[in-house]
Amino acid sequence: xxxxxxxxxxxxxxxxxxxxxxxxxxxxxxxxxxxxxxxxxxxxxxxxxxxxxxxxxxxxxxxxxxxxxxxxxxxxxxxxxxxxxxxxxxxxxxxxxxxxxxxxxxxxxxxxxxx
Amino acid sequence: xxxxxxxxxxxxxxxxxxxxxxxxxxxxxxxxxxxxxxxxxxxxxxxxxxxxxxxxxxxxxxxxxxxxxxxxxxxxxxxxxxxxxxxxxxxxxxxxxxxxxxxxxxxxxxxxx
Numbered sequence: 001x002x003x004x005x006x007x008x009x010x011x012x013x014x015x016x017x018x019x020x021x022x023x024x025x026x027x028x029x030x031x032x033x034x035x036x037x038x039x040x041x042x043x044x045x046x047x048x049x050x051x052x053x054x055x056x057x058x059x060x061x062x063x064x065x066x067x068x069x070x071x072x073x074x075x076x077x078x079x080x081x082x083x084x085x086x087x088x089x090x091x092x093x094x095x096x097x098x099x100x101x102x103x104x105x106x107x108x109x110x111x112x113x114x115x
Numbered sequence: 116x117x118x119x120x121x122x123x124x125x126x127x128x129x130x131x132x133x134x135x136x137x138x139x140x141x142x143x144x145x146x147x148x149x150x151x152x153x154x155x156x157x158x159x160x161x162x163x164x165x166x167x168x169x170x171x172x173x174x175x176x177x178x179x180x181x182x183x184x185x186x187x188x189x190x191x192x193x194x195x196x197x198x199x200x201x202x203x204x205x206x207x208x209x210x211x212x213x214x215x216x217x218x219x220x221x222x223x224x225x226x227x228x
Binding site: 004031033042043044045055056058091099100101104105106107108109 | 156205
């Protein structure tokens with residue numbers, strides 16, 4: 001079964017450094033998402049992306065965050081200057097179609113640890 | 116009031132038991148309801164997906180939505196040790212938000228052999 005793949009599985013970074021998290025969505029999917037889950041808390045929506053544009057973002061997704069689809073297969077999340085509170089699991093998801101109610105399929109996540 | 120509330124458990128049942136997992140929500144704009152299963156160190160895996168009120172069955176799993184009570188349930192029949200995981204409810208269709216899933220905190224389920 002097709003799946004969303006994320007790399008690396010674990011990233012350790014010094015506070016203030018830039019980090020890029022990578023995702024390969026399911027190949028025929030057109031809509032892409034990032035979520036995060038701080039330890040012990042809910043999975044939270046960060047951003048959705050379609051046709052090379054952000055379609056929706058949460059209040060968490062401030063100017064320190066950016067997303068990009070640099071080629072036909074990868075989807076990346078960049079955090080420019082990491083803070084301690086950015087430590088979390090980051091999940092990439094994709095869906096075939098957009099809009100409310102479309103099933104989103106998740107990768108296994110990248111655990112980001114900020115020191 | 117939190118947008119989606121889910122009892123985190125933990126819930127421990129013997130193999131073969133019927134399991135009932137529930138979420139309540141406050142936003143009446145939610146129209147789409149999902150259940151995800153998350154094994155340790157893995158991402159959420161879509162289990163069930165329903166629109167509006169009603170029931171949906173898939174094998175041992177039944178999802179129920181009661182929009183009038185703002186209450187959703189997932190039932191697992193003949194539970195197996197392999198069902199041991201965290202179960203997350205998720206919802207979407209909230210007013211102007213077309214893409215965002217809003218999750219509950221998850222219920223940790225252990226099925227004992």
